[in-house]
Amino acid sequence: MATLLGSEFSSSGRKRRNCNSNIVTKLTSSKITGKGFSRGTELPGGLLQERDKPAKWHGIPDLLQKLHESSHPNSDLSHAHVFLKSLSSQLSMEAMSFVTEDRKTAQESTFPNTYTFDLFGGVDLLVEILMRPTLTMQKKKPKMNDELVKDCLSVLYNCCICTEGVTKSLAMRDDFVLFLFTLMTNKKTFLQTATLIEDILGVKK
DSSP, X not given: OHHHHOOSBOTTSOBOOOHHHHHHHHHHHHHHHSOSOSSGGGSOHHHHHHHHHHHTOTTXXXXXXXXXXXXXXXXOHHHHHHHHHHHHHHHHXXXXXXXXXXXXXXXXXXXXXXXXXXXXXXXXXHHHHXXXXXXXXXXXXXXXXXXXXXXXXXXXXXXXXXXXXXXXXXXXXXXXXXXXXXHTTOTTTHHHHHHHHHHHHTTOO
């Protein structure tokens, strides 16, 4: 967590108002209470870019904002897929590190990229993108690109194995769990879907 919050003191040694801490605290509080920002993509883009380097967010909030803006209903999701790939490359590296470290405890190993991704609403955004075809009122349901679906599922799985609480939050969404079973009928997305379902059902009563 210290990596995300940054230093509490100015160069003169005096304690300063920690902008990074305020953002993280407000986002965490909104997740618990349901009040305030519903996701980090609602924050001003300029603020996210300004605080990105000091907070070591690695551009994730900015990429999430671009992913959100390019994934509205009836939009061309090919643009969204470009931003998702950029995010996926960062998160998959952490997941690989997690596996090779033999699943160390949270005290021994931290994964700030996946934490930042979830904190700024990335997990909820991917669930929305995946389930969008089921929410449309159109008679002809829009078809999602299989590669986009696979990348969404892979990122969600990486978040599940690296960031505590993500698997449980997904398991609580019965609509999403049932939706995943429908994705298993597609041979192209079967492996990624089955892998995520296995992880989710492992924590679901």
